[in-house]
Amino acid sequence: MNIEEEKAKLAKFIKTGIVVLSTFLLIAAGIYLVPKEITVSNSSSGKELPIYCVNRTDKKVSLTFDAAWGNDDTATILDILKKHDIKATFFMTGGWIEKYPEDVKAIADAGHDLGNHSEKHKHMSQLSKEECIEELMKPHEKVKKLTGKEMNLFRPPYGDYNNTVIRAARESGYDTIQWDVDSLDWKDYGVDSIINTVINHKHLSNGSIILCHNGAKYTKDALDTMITGLKEKGYEIVPVSELVYTGSYYMDNEGRQFKK
Incomplete structure (x- = not known):
């Protein structure tokens, strides 16, 4: 494998790592930011609920x-x-x-x-x-x-x-x-x-x-x-x-x- 192929492989690896890391950070941020208490909504499905x-x-x-x-x-x-x-x-x-x-x-x-x-x-x-x-x-x-x-x-x-x-x-x-x-x-x-x-x-x-x-x-x-x-x-x-x-x-x- 020549130097150019090594560079291309490394660049692809870095891009993939960035995408994975970004996705993980977005999910983590979503878990942290979404409130545990949802006014009038079912927090797990988003379905609106009446008061039972x-x-x-x-x-x-x-x-x-x-x-x-x-x-x-x-x-x-x-x-x-x-x-x-x-x-x-x-x-x-x-x-x-x-x-x-x-x-x-x-x-x-x-x-x-x-x-x-x-x-x-x-x-x-x-x-x-x-x-x-x-x-x-x-x-x-x-x-x-x-x-x-x-x-x-x-x-x-x-x-x-x-x-x-x-x-x-x-x-x-x-x-x-x-x-x-x-x-x-x-x-x-x-x-x-x-x-x-x-x-x-x-x-x-x-x-x-x-x-x-x-x-x-x-x-x-x-x-x-x-x-x-x-x-x-x-x-x-x-x-x-x-x-x-x-x-x-x-x-x-x-x-x-x-x-x-």
Whole structure:
């Protein structure tokens, strides 16, 4: 091998070493600079996440009701909540708001959270960002006109979401709220089933968000005992607005909200 070939070989080796070293330094810098706490995002996949539950040291949980179809039991539910002196969160569709304006006012007057459940209860992951915003703002304006209140809590219909839905909600001033304890009241399994499902749920813990429906067949009959059971376990029931953290927070990959 002559001198020129040796020089060419050495130059190639040096270039390769520089590329490898540069790549290593970039990766190392990325690991150092990327924050461990990502606001509203799943830090491992970049997927936007709603709030499924909240990391809390105190024994607080939230009771939520989706209001999209029926209304026969709303007054009874409000009476039971009043009896126990607790506040809940009602996620309402635009159609429900329009059809039952006096009940919307009653919920607001009783001091419960008013939450947005979209205008027409669509699978919002199939909508464009503009369509998602429209689905949010129509019920928002209806509630504002009825009660003077600005809603800021949103639950997507069917629990169906994607990055577009979460970002549209955030741009519209909303936190997106899911649940980690499903009462399964919508399956109509009966009163005892609802009570046992909630009270003995494997995920029930500090910061849990419990899903119920104001129009499910057995919810009103199970509610009193369910609330009593939660209290006996030492839980304080608060509306979602008091459970979640506002301002600076981050999410883990299970949708648990942490305060920064």
